[in-house]
Amino acid sequence: MAQLLPMKAVAERVGYSESKLYAMIREGDFPPGRKLATGGVRWIDSEVDDWIKRAYAQAPEARLRLA
Template structure:
């Protein structure tokens, strides 16, 4: 039997502490497509899947967004 474990959502303060990056660097990297994008979790709040941050930490230079997400972003900007 396989159990699926939901990735918890972490907020910016946790992402800053885990990555050692500054807030502005995180948002610049999101815009460049070299860091996981945040999720809207409420009207005024956002966060990241902890598993996405873990993947980035494991390979920051090689991390790229999943192909499907990249395609959706391109389509939304067209």
């Protein structure tokens, strides 16, 4: 079952600051969160994990480790 993560948990999981992630969202480089009826924003954990996998696979140093 999917979990909804607040920005603080997303930042910890990804290893970037919240401000860096918000900048990436504005530029279309990170998935936007889902607005809740209560006014908050949350990210689906599987979408964050998928982004991490794609980012790792695209990193040149990751390709060297996988070879």
